[in-house]
Amino acid sequence: RKTMKKVGIGQWILGLVLFLYTMICLLPVILVVIVSFSSDESINKNGFSFFPEQWSLKAWEYVGSFGRQLINSYAVTIFITIGGTVLGLIIMSMFAYTLSRKNFELRSFLSIMMLITMLFSGGLLSSYLVNTTMYHLKDNLLVLLLPGTMNVMNVIILRTYIQSNIPDALIESAKIDGARERTIFWKIAAPMMKPALASVGFMMAVGYWNEWQGAMIYITSPSKTPLQLLLVRIENNINFLMQNAGNVPTDVYASMSQNIPQNSGRMAILLTVLGPIMVIYPFFQKYFVKGLTVGSVKG
Secondary structure: OOOOOOOOHHHHHHHHHHHHHHHHHHHHHHHHHHHHOEOHHHHHHHOOOOOOOOEOOHHHHHHHOOHHHHHHHHHHHHHHHHHHHHHHHHHHHHHHHHHHOOOOOOHHHHHHHHHHHHHOOOHHHHHHHHHHHHOOOOOOOHHHHOHHHOOHHHHHHHHHHHHHHOOHHHHHHHHHOOOOHHHHHHHHHHHHOHHHHHHHHHHHHHHHHOOOHHHHHHOOOHHHOOHHHHHHHHHHHHHHHHHOHHHOOHHHHHHHHHHOOOHHHHHHHHHHHHHHHHHHHHHHHHHHHHHOOOOOOOO
């Protein structure tokens, strides 16, 4: 019969510390949810509170008042996030596999060219001129999708993972059996790269999901407006109301403030942005532990 291992006091202390740390991280999220369902009158009177005097759905009604535009912006953001992440993983994984092959003649040259892009940049103005006058990507969703498909640091992570976790002997044996590089990559390397691809893919997805500056510069059509840009405009409406409170007649300001919740509206906007990421993150969490060990020595 198996005997239960006695838990020492150190384990209890460690568990208590981790529980307290978890609560410290979780309480702000809970507060944001509660504030988004609180009335602005209660917030102005008592500040942010876990126990508001009055509950309200005005913040969510205001965000939901954008209706079809909100749904369309969600669709645009989902398309950019999924399309950019998948395309970027394919491009960067193939590039990383190429750089990991020691017998590839252009390996050193491509590595140097790749690292140069980390040190030098043409800047925002030059990229805008190139994207609009040469590539004609003004008001085109490709301008939000294509630039993020190549990231030097992600290529380095994937290359290091390949060199550390895919033995050269395995690839050489596949070549002896007659497999070409394309077959080796798709049948052997890519399946073994799943932990690294999941970690890099999640970071790319978060970057695409939070992108708004590029959309603000290049996108003009409402039908192509991503979620982040739409929410930035909603936030600007709230800021405009607060900054011009003294310049607006009292009755007009009261009417506007009823339709545009200020503090609770910000929290509703925040949850609208973070909600999908918070739901997806637990499914990718297990891959981050493996991703942290990229390049480590296995015992």
